[in-house]
Amino acid sequence: MAGLFDSNAPRPLADRLRPARLVDVVGQSHLLGDEAPIGRMVARGRLTSLLLWGPPGCGKTTIARLLAEGCSLEFEPLSAVFSGVADLKKVFERARQRRTGGQGTLLFVDEIHRFNRAQQDGFLPYVEDGTVILVGATTENPSFELNAALLSRCQVFVLRRLDDEALEALLTRAEGELGHALPLDGEARSSLRAMADGDGRYLLNLVEAIEAAGSTEAMNTQALTNLVQKRAPVYDKNREEHYNLISALHKSLRGSDADAALYWFARMLAGGEDPRFIARRLTRFAVEDVALADPQAVQQALAGWQTYERLGSPEGELALAQVVLYLATAPKSNASYSAFKAASRAARDTGSLAPPLHILNAPTGLMKDLGYGEGYAYDHNQKDGFSGQNYFPDGMERQEFYQPVERGFEREIHKRLAYFQRLRAEKSKRDSKD
Incomplete structure (x- = not known):
């Protein structure tokens, strides 16, 4: 129930400017x-x-x-x-x-x-x-x-965070309620909107702080910063924003956008993210999205992680920034990731198929009598250092899980695998004639 003197009590600017119609809600x-x-x-x-x-x-x-x-x-x-x-x-x-x-x-x-x-x-x-x-x-x-x-x-x-246009509309309404323009130059006015970081209520609280200061001279950005504090970025390390920003970093790296990756890296640090979590994600990215296209990527990621552990913050964060730049500009390949997933599916589907006898060791006479190791061709003794024997289980057709891309170091691996495939085909042709 309203009190007798409620109408005379001071009301926050955000309350006085609360819209009376849906069409008045900005953004x-x-x-x-x-x-x-x-x-x-x-x-x-x-x-x-x-x-x-x-x-x-x-x-x-x-x-x-x-x-x-x-x-x-x-x-x-x-x-x-x-x-x-x-x-x-x-x-x-x-x-x-x-x-x-x-x-x-x-x-x-x-x-x-x-x-x-x-x-x-x-x-x-x-x-x-x-x-x-x-x-x-x-x-x-x-x-x-x-x-x-x-x-x-x-x-x-x-609902969307309030964009710059919506925040400016709120500032204009606030000035109308106050009866005068805010004592800010153009740059400071823009900085004020940036300080609010999309939060209309916080923006109006800042306006009240400026009004309470009673300044009549137009303030620049530095004077404004000295008077009011910037709103802390919305970032909860245990909630969705945490996962949204690390996803943005990961996808910027995958897209080879070094500048965007650095931005999201900086955003996470500004939000109070543990740099060790970022270092772990960068190492994951090195093996998942760069892999053998640049075998040095994982070494760079591990070195950056270790450097951070040695130096601590804030100096160690530069090492992680270097890793971000290295990974963003490295050639990309998820061929290792895809190959492992395909091999895992095949392993589940084929159950407990045993290896072929010729690639099994025979440490006992009985095992030798059973055919363990019989017919094994020692690759180092072959003409090309490649025997071309079958290493998959008997009854399982040969699979090609790993398909390297034509980028970075994997281009050389692609040539190597093509060479092995040609030797394997030639051996198969010779065996069929015999």
């Missing part, structure tokens, strides 16, 4: 526009349960409130951080009573991913029978954090 027109999915739902007045997935400060709470208003639903907000089963039961009971009087309820659950699986299951009957329209907000990937039963009853909508 999310792909969902809220007249022809966009949520916009069409509101126009029809038929809202279904949904999940809003997006970064902090992109408008999830505001959208939920406006959806309730636009569809004439009672707005029941809850935070999964501060609420439990008892709070949910009270909400469901109030919603049930409203429903008997013809009034619907929009239950908004902020940080819904923080509810455990059993608590999430508790929503199901009330969502199923329409007692509540559930709108959940999450900063985490719903595929990982929410159970399948709840996901199947909700549409998932992805």
Whole structure:
């Protein structure tokens, strides 16, 4: 219940600028526009349960409130951080009573991913029978954090981090609310938007800090930096952003884009990632995506890893940056990776086929009598140092798992294998004549 003097209490700028209509929400027109999915739902007045997935400060709470208003639903907000089963039961009971009087309820659950699986299951009957329209907000990937039963009853909508245009629109609105332009030169204004890192709420908090300083002279970037702090990058080493950035690094390396790879490497370090995790991933990349196209790649990766361990941070990070550049500019091949996977499949499919007798040692007389080692051709004694004998199990056709690419050192390996294949064919031809 509002207090007597609430109207006189100071309100944060973010609260004063909270949009009153969906069309006023910046940066999310792909969902809220007249022809966009949520916009069409509101126009029809038929809202279904949904999940809003997006970064902090992109408008999830505001959208939920406006959806309730636009569809004439009672707005029941809850935070999964501060609420439990008892709070949910009270909400469901109030919603049930409203429903008997013809009034619907929009239950908004902020940080819904923080509810455990059993608590999430508790929503199901009330969502199923329409007692509540559930709108959940999450900063985490719903595929990982929410159970399948709840996901199947909700549409998932992805909200975007606010781009530069959207942040500038917020700045303009803030200046309108304050009644004057911010004391920033053009470069500082651009830096202010960059400091917010896509978070509209944080941007408005920065504006309040500038306003509180009471400066009347236009500040440059340095003066702005001295006054306010840049928002820490959104990065959780145990969550999706961790995997998104390492994926971006890996794919930039695979695409031989040294500059993009360095950027994602720097982003991970700026987010507080453990450089040892990056070193491990770089070593994996060396054997998975470079491999024998450049046999030195794995040595470079291991050397960079070891150098980091010896030097520590920040000096050791330069060694990892060098590895990033080496791997990005190295010739690429996944032939070893593909060959191993193909050989693994063949090993599973062929079960326990024994090696051919001629390549088995015969340490006892009995084994020699049984034919162990009989007919084995010692390759070093052959004319070309290559016997061309069969080394696959009897009854299994010869396989070609490894197919080197025509890049880097594998080009030479390709020539070598072609040479062996020619000798093998010639031997087969001679054997057939005999």
